[in-house]
Amino acid sequence: MRRNPVIPFAIIAVLGIVAMIIVSAAGINQREAIQNEEENGGAKQEEQASGGDPEELFQAKCASCHGGDLSGGVGPNLQKVGSKYSADEIKEIILNGKGSQMPAGLYTGEDATKLAEWLAKKK
Incomplete structure (x- = not known):
């Protein structure tokens, strides 16, 4: 029985897309946290x-x-x-x-x- 040679590449592509979605979601949460910090006195470090x-x-x-x-x-x-x-x-x-x-x-x-x-x- 022969395996389809495209399947490993498809799995890698799907995992890459899932990883990008996860990283993007984390970035959105960080952006919102930074915006909230700036609104609530972002000059604290200064x-x-x-x-x-x-x-x-x-x-x-x-x-x-x-x-x-x-x-x-x-x-x-x-x-x-x-x-x-x-x-x-x-x-x-x-x-x-x-x-x-x-x-x-x-x-x-x-x-x-x-x-x-x-x-x-x-x-």
Whole structure:
């Protein structure tokens, strides 16, 4: 008795379609949860990062480019940035960016000041 060679491919196709439906349904639920979170105060993460410890501020928005240990990566090494720039110069860079890779306005006001003073101590 000979088997039809198309059946394994048909089974794989059906399983793939079922998997796509399941993943799509999960995505719809996530989208609704995100929308509900935004409507009910989506700035919670921003509030947690704001006004905190300078190290927490750094980890929240800077570590992805400058490395969690300030060793650099996409952005430059900041382990001894205080020997190169003053706190005011660092704050100016935080506020206005530098070059094409460092975006402006990641932090403003008191958060920028705290972060600049913390980085200026790195010598």
